[in-house]
Each structure stands twice: as structure tokens, then as C-alpha cells.
Amino acid sequence: MLTILATIGLLVHMQPISYLARVAAETTLSSSDLSVQIQLVVTAGAALLVLFVTTTLAVYKPRGLTRYGWRKQNEQRKDS
16 A cells, blocks of 8 residues: 555656756756755655655564464364
């Protein structure tokens, strides 16, 4: 679920990046573009936080089997 939300957020994040890239290619950035720049920094920080959380969840595993693992292991023992 976090990956889906992060993907949607990154796709939405492409709009201000495209805007700033277009403005930077044509002229120099002005102070009126400051709100877009702040939005990019905040969104990038949020994306890094989501990536950190998903990485932590992917790496961390409690010791031993979960309830699901115990149940499956017991079902396999009963079947054999």
C-alpha cells in the first residue's frame, strides 16, 4: 500500500518538476517560483521518509515464526 501511495505521489510530483525544468530552460528562476521550489523540497523529503519506512519494514523481521507461520507449519505436520 505504501508503494502505491509513493508511486502516485511521485507521478504528481512530476508536474512541478516539469514546470521548473521548462522555466529554467527558457529563463532564470525568479522569486515567484519560490513556492514551487519549496513544494519540491517538501515533497522530496516526504518521498525519502516513505522510502525509509518501506525499507525498514522490508528489512525488519521479528524473531521466530508469525502466527500464520506456526499455523502453516502445524498444518503441514498434520498432513504428513
